[in-house]
Amino acid sequence: MLFLLASGLQAFSQRYNFEHYNIEDGLVQSQVTAITQDKQRRLWIATLGGLSCFNGNQFINFGKTDGLNSNFILSLAVNDQNSLFIGSGRGLSAYNGFSFYHYKETNNWTDMLVAGTGNMVYGLSDRHLFKTNRSATERVNISRDTAEMVTTLTTDQGGKIWAAVYTHGIYSLEGNKWQAKITGAAVKNLVVTGLLIDKFVKDKIWLLTTTGIFLSEHGKLLSRYAGKIKKATAILQDEKGNIWLGTNKGAWYISTDHEIYFNAKNGFTDNVVKQIFRDAENNIWFGTDGSGIYRFNSNGYVTFDESQGLQNNIVMSIVNGPKPDEIWLGTYDGLFSQQNNQIRRISIPSDNEDTKRINVLLKDSKNDIWVGTVGGGLWLYHKNRFKRIDHESRGIACNAIMEDRDHNIWLSTNTGCFMVDNLSKKISRISPRFGSSLLEIGKDSIITGTQNGAYLVNHKKEIKRLKFRLIEGSSILAMLKNGPDVFFGTADNGLIIWDTVTGKVKQLSTKNGLFSDHIYSLLLDKRGTIWIGTGRGINRLNSKDHSLIKGNDGNALLVECNQNAILEKDDKIWIGTTKGAIVHYNKISPSVAGTPYVFINSAGVLSQNKKGDQNNLQITYKERELNQEITLPYDHNHLNINFTGIYLTNPKALMYTYRLIGLDTTYSKPAANSSINYTALPPGKYTFQVKALTVSGIESGNTAAIQFQITPPYYQTAIFKIFILLVILLLIILSVYVIINLNERQRRLRLKIKLEEQFKIRKQTAEDFHDDLGNKLTRISVLSEVLTSMTDQDDTEKRAIIQKIKTNVNELYTGTKDILWSLNPKHDTLCELLTHIREFGQEMFNGTPILFEEETSLNDTDSRLSLEMSRNILMIFKEAIHNALKHSKADHVKFTAKMAHDVLDIRLDDNGTGFDVASAGNGHGINNMNVRAARINGILNIISNTKGTTIALSVKFKTSKNAESGRSKSSYHRR
Template sequence: MNSVAQRYNFEQYDIEDGLTQSQVTSIIQDGKRRLWVTTLGGISCFNGKQFTSYSKTNGLNSNFTLSLAVNKQQDLLFIGSAKGISKYDGHSFYNYPNSERWVSRLVTDKKGTTYALNDKRLFKVNERDFEMLAVTPDTAEMLTSIRTDATGKVWAAVYTKGLYYLENNKWTQKKLDNTIQNLIITNILVDNFTKDKIWLLTTEGVYVATNNTLSRVFPQIDIKCMSIEQDHKGNIWIGTNRGAYYISPERIIHFNSKNGFTDNVVNEIFKDAENNIWLGTDGSGIYKFNDSYVTFDETQGLNSKIVMTIAKGPATGEIWMGSYSGIFVYKNKIVSKVSMPTGNEISSHINFLYTDHKKNIWIGTPGGGLWRYNGKQIEQMDKGYRSIAYNAIIEDSNNNIWLSTNYGCFQYEESSKKLIRITNQFGGGLLEMGRDSIIMGCQDGAYLITEKKNARRLNIKGVNGSSILCMLKVREFIIFGTADYGIFIWNTKTGATRNISSKTGLVSDHIYSLLKDSRGIIWVGTGRGINKLNSSDFSMIKNTDVDDLLVECNQNALIETNGYIWIGTTKGALVYRVNPLAASKTKPYIYISSVNIPAGSYKGKDLNKRLILPYKNNSITVNYTGIYLSNPASVMYRYRLIGMDSNYSQASSNSSMNFSSIPPGKYTFQVKAVTKHGLISLNEASFSFEILPPYYQTTLFKFLTVFLIIILIMLTVYIILTLNERKRKLRLRIKLEEQFKIRKQTAEDFHDDLGNKLTRITVLSEVLSSMISKDDLEKRAILTKISKNVDELYIGTRDILWSLNPKNDTLSQLLDHIKDFGNEMFNETAISFKVDIDTAGKDTKLSLDMSRNILMIFKESIHNTLKHANARNVTFSTRLNSGLLLITLEDDGPGFDTEYAKNGHGINNMYVRAKRIRA
């Protein structure tokens, strides 16, 4: 292909696309594969889809930016401007002090050290300041350029001294002939493919240093050279003040406005991580070069960029192109127009061009006639026929010409120079199936024509009812290109059909053209681009040089010639290599740009550590960016949230994901970029976060809740027991009060009644005694017994009355009563009765039962001691020991037989009473 008669594919980005300013001075790529571009109006960051711009308003020291360097280890960007150096860490800018001069170059070596070329002197950029360095002993040295090679080694050009490189912190001069001392070197490129080869741009042209020898090359480049780069194939790119040069071993191409580029100054050329070549211009923004195809359109001489049909010309290397503006021929690197021999405008609307076996060119129009070029002139072949729209044409193996039109299928009879109608159906594509059979595509399916006269519908599943625009035969298979259902592949032996559509990978279901090339690849021209199929199994070929090219192909517009595929589209004629260079296998790169929560946003280094979020911030939006500068539109994403999902999602073009109402727990969000053709990103972006549980789900809260519930239960039980106890005490108090009243009343009544009766008995005994003679001793003895029994009865009833009296229910009253009883019993006896009472000042109220039983126990004990103990001393004592009351009656008598005592009632009664009061 020639560099004059074709347009190369450059994709331009300027201020309309978001670039901050169109005068580009430098380009670099950071660790996330984003492009950074300096301009005379600030800097821009490009992720393949959009630009983000920064200026003095954002903190830059100047909008007049000139150079860039990246420290990928620390994720820092250094910007050189007309007012010194700025540093950007992803959040804010730091402007270095005392640097008011132009910084024309910045480089970062393999160790992460950044160097600056400031006013022809070299400086080392530190964290907060910079220091001047000397390359040579000459204190007045002048540096004209600095650059790093592929290994990260720093090179410097010193005026009148030569070329130097930095190794082991020492500057070493590159041995070259003395010619270099007379050159002003403006740029340096160390060749990545040839050892010890260095390219030098100078004010006098391009020089190459090889094996210590310096020589000028490419003298035809006689304009000022501004920049230089080497692509991944080893080719050299040179930016000049009028476009750019491409230098390969086979050719030199000057890219300019005539072949798809620009005539503006090219200040910078940069090769990115995906091997794309970017060119920064002075006034036209940046360009990306795509060498997969070239284009013929109005800029190369066509009157219209819509190319309806393409055919091989009668001469070798000749290509005929038909449009609605006539016929154009590409020959000997020149595009020229072919005039039609008629003034009818519609005859210039070309529907198809076809070359027969005699190298005649057949020309079909939509109502302007059927024409043929015989190598000398164009003649009309359908005189007498009017308003026929010729849609398709083929020549069968018998050299018969078949035509598909709006009036049906015709065969051209050479002998009579007439058209013979075969069918009446509106015709689309044509295909020879066998030596005596032709398939014609129609708007309602396909028809088989045999013996030049018989036509019958082919009953093929899926094809029936479809509009057939084109067909292709591959072995025993017939491929139908339809206007609405994509492709149908019919096996003529088995009758089976297979459909390939936009659902299974086609860019469009509207199929205009089909072609099988010399490699066995099937090219499919659709309404929204081009697909390729493998003819062996009809599988889709992905990640090719034609993927995602958004063009509308035309019918009868696919041919192969001289190793190239020509495709007629609505954007011109596209020309591809049959054997294209291998498509890029460089994988996309992905990073998380920001994480948004209701309380704020996190990005950059904030995402390197686990985020701890309160429960109220349990809704998260994650924004991520996949960088694939080769084809940004093909980037899709698959993600998962570990902790909720174990599998990745289906691929989606959405570059953000929102998660709402996330339960408490620990999570890790992972996302990877994938292209439509199956390339998976080089890395996997992720960040971890933790949603803290709400206070009511914390362990402490649960513990406190359980504790509170227990306390409430205990409090409830306590209240219930307390209330029950109060009720019991109330009932007991009422009962005791009633008993108190009854006892008091009983004691009073018993005392009064019994006292009266005993007094009466006593009085009557005394009256009776006065009536009995003193000598009547027997009767007087009886009266004495009566009086004694009355006294004993009185004494006995006195204990009962004492017990019934509520005033005597205290411990002190009981002990005093026992003491009095003991004194009374041992009075006027030889026994000494001693009392030792010590209750530590405590006086306890006793129940009637308790008081009565204790009294009776000790009365029985005192009585038994007096009667049976033969004691001389008896001691009644009480002690309070650890809350227990110990009441004791002791004597110094000889004791008694306990077994014999059990036969009596007294000792048994004492046991019964003690057991009754649990003593």
């Protein structure tokens, strides 16, 4: 790139682009002795007044008060562990990012350090070689000469150490042994002060000596540049193989076929260059003795400003001059010509100071130059003479001049749009509106741009306002036509593209990548690229797809362009700005720069106080402490994370995008802020990631990240949640248990009350039934006896009827006794029931030849029975006893009752002749017995054969209780 610039612009006295940093910018001292770069890509600069660390935006300085053993710093090196080694007038020190360590073995002048492989660092102290990778140093002998004097050290591309030993030659460290590389007599007499091992040509070595520059190649040692460079103080080879040399006055750039000398006249310095350093982004840095540091900016342009002869840096217009190799520059301090490596003023014959305020220039088809001023008139340069065209009109400011295809000259001014007729030279007003730009889009079709939109002028008199989106109300500063597309540069809406065929309108603004929405100039070059001069730099646009062409180094030139001040000449683009004329060489392809690097400086952890209205800083984690996961309690959930991006190519173009995994799903929008606050983070595991990127979209080659965990409070832990869940379940179970017990108590209480009421009712009913029905039956019986006594003894028929009445009354009375017995509550026990059945059997078999026996075994169980249970059991066995007496023809009947395992078994056995159970099942007696057994959930078994009959009833005693409870509930619900 430098070669192309030098060869393409060698006829001009241009200023090369160097970024300069000195004590005004924060550098600790201006006498720089060494430059190096650490793993975070920060520059470390050694000076004779201390140590500086530079991140592209800020210097951090260290001195003796900060822990250095001396401010007189001479050399620097960074090993593989990122430890910084510092050589000073008082020996060797090391810095680990927190503190300085001083080596006691080297307390003398240490003026050279290089880092080898395996964390080993080599250095020179009093011209003796030493090495270290621990807390101590070890002296190294190269040539076996105990008095050897090592004059310089360097490393090659592979990290191998090279050394120059006075009177012995050049050596390299091969493994653990030093091998002689150059040992001829010629080199033994040289005091070598600098070495460079060529990266591209094998066995090619550059030697800087006290007597000049020498080159060793193919076993030959030759002197180089003896007539140009008297003393070289530093040497470097860039990524393309070019050589950079520092001298006692400026610096040199040497390629295979070109050389450039940098000094104060073309943007550099005349001071001694002590160090040249190439960083990870391939930027070239120069450390000077008294002028601080410089960075060469090889972005393909040079500048013409006051340092080259312009009287004013504000270049308002640029045109080709009358001569083929001439450029005219219009400024606010007059008109200037650039020709034959010289800039000269061109005077306009006028005493009016406003004549020097050149606003616009135009070279017409006749090779004449039109000069429009701000209040100084409109001038025409014809045949080496100036002539005023506007007849001394004052207060008119020319903003744009254009020649149409009929060679008429159009003027856009603050008082309207005018046209100078090509033939008559008469000036006629076309429009009274303020004009700022002009564009011809076809025959007799001119667009004039104003501060309030654009107007189409047809046939020099028909004026029509362009009514489409974004143009109306916009201030039109520049216009350009390419095919069917018309480009409008506005002062507020960016670039507007109008397709005259389809009528579609497209807008490009800062949201799409423009450096500014103020568009001052537009140019279509020969390569089909549209150059856009904005208020904050220069953009390029692909004319085919209208996409912005992004620079691959992100090094955008921050300048304010001027309106319509743009020109293409000989593959060079001239752009007028407020900082002079910027000249881009259009054949140069931008060099590929490195990517940014980002790292996290610190993480501050804050917690909320008891009042909850402010945060208290608890602890700050530094860079090295962030390499492992951080665990924080739940109340330390306010984080402030600081990070730094390093992009030395263009630090101002750097932005950041970040996310917090665990809270965010995507990266944030790019922003310039280098810190982020997270407040009230919930407990959990998080990973904070940050990337740096440039405005042109180049992302950092790494992603910086830290991991931290916020532990939940005890009441949010899984164990506590399980415990609470168990407690809740136990409470629910306990509540259900209590409710069930309460309901059961209420049910029992209601049942007790109900049973007591039933008891009273049954007792009262039994008494009333006995008294009322018994009296009436007794009266009927007595009346039947009286009637019998009143009937004739011979009237047997009447006496038989009366006897039947008496018998039925007696039977009714006997049946009523069972009902009354059942109704009486005091008989609701198992013992009472069995006793009553036994008494009934004895009464039935009394006076008969049948022997009746009974046997009961209740195991002291005498539980209460329900009325239904008692009544049904009684009726089943009354029926069984009656059938045995009436039909069994037995002479022995046995009644048995026993309780075993809550099961009540009652049996009635006889030794009669038996009966057919199948045929008897259709009778009412057997059916009633089965129905009654089913009512009480009992099991009735009837076994009959010729040996006798057995009727057995089994009732689960608990079932009887449950049945009772169920009936009580049913009774309760019915009520």
